[in-house]
Amino acid sequence: MEVYPNRWPEGVEPNGAIAFVDRDGVLNIGSPNYINNPEELILLDGAAETIGDLKRLGFKICIVTNQSAIFRELWDEDRLHEIHNELVRNMLSIDCDAFVDLIVTCPHRQFDRCSCRKPMPGLLYLGDQVLRGNLLLPLTLNKNVPIPKAATNINWWKDKPKPVNALDIMVGDRKSDLGAGWGFGTRLFRVRADIGIIEAKDRLLNPLDTGDVFQPVR
Numbered sequence: 632m633e634v635y636p637n638r639w640p641e642g643v644e645p646n647g648a649i650a651f652v653d654r655d656g657v658l659n660i661g662s663p664n665y666i667n668n669p670e671e672l673i674l675l676d677g678a679a680e681t682i683g684d685l686k687r688l689g690f691k692i693c694i695v696t697n698q699s700a701i702f703r704e705l706w707d708e709d710r711l712h713e714i715h716n717e718l719v720r721n722m723l724s725i726d727c728d729a730f731v732d733l734i735v736t737c738p739h740r741q742f743d744r745c746s747c748r749k750p751m752p753g754l755l756y757l758g759d760q761v762l763r764g765n766l767l768l769p770l771t772l773n774k775n776v777p778i779p780k781a782a783t784n785i786n787w788w789k790d791k792p793k794p795v796n797a798l799d800i801m802v803g804d805r806k807s808d809l810g811a812g813w814g815f816g817t818r819l820f821r822v823r824a825d826i827g828i829i830e831a832k833d834r835l836l837n838p839l840d841t842g843d844v845f846q847p848v849r
């Protein structure tokens with residue numbers, strides 16, 4: 632997890648909502664072989680500006696990303712932080728309002744059966760707790776923060792949980808991203824991995840857009 636200083640564009644008041652954003656195929660070009668170092672990180676066109684627009688509307692930005700390369704021991708958390716520092720730096724160099732507030736990463740593989748690997752919603756519950764709750768963390772990297780219990784009790788056959796904030800958003804390029812957002816009750820927006828977040832920009836900025844229809848199990 633990476634927590635960044637709470638910064639807002641000048642004159643902007645937080646709107647209380649969080650935009651949860653997948654990383655690969657949404658902000659940067661993804662790869663079936665992982666993004667393994669900062670040099671491999673290439674932002675998708677318009678990603679930084681879209682994040683900047685969301686901040687200018689008052690959203691907090693929480694990147695939620697599965698990076699099983701860590702548990703596969705391809706590389707470690709220090710490498711992840713290098714990649715994420717590059718991501719944050721690149722976005723700010725394009726749009727000086729594109730502040731990321733928090734990055735939460737699931738390091739596990741599918742068979743580890745954790746509650747944070749999307750489509751489980753643990754990363755969103757944790758992001759909510761850090762950005763809107765009373766979980767006080769130092770502004771440094773925080774390893775192995777426990778996932779809130781509520782994330783493990785999702786009934787995927789019932790109705791979508793009520794949102795914490797009706798404007799909350801989850802943007803991703805995969806069904807697993809929508810599943811995680813569903814489990815936390817957010818509005819859901821799917822984008823194509825070769826276009827990324829800008830594909831949904833106008834919709835994300837429209838508070839009346841209720842998002843994509845999605846059923847996790849039916």
Ligand SMILES: [Mg+2]
Nearest residue numbers: 653655656804
């Ligand atoms: Mg993705």
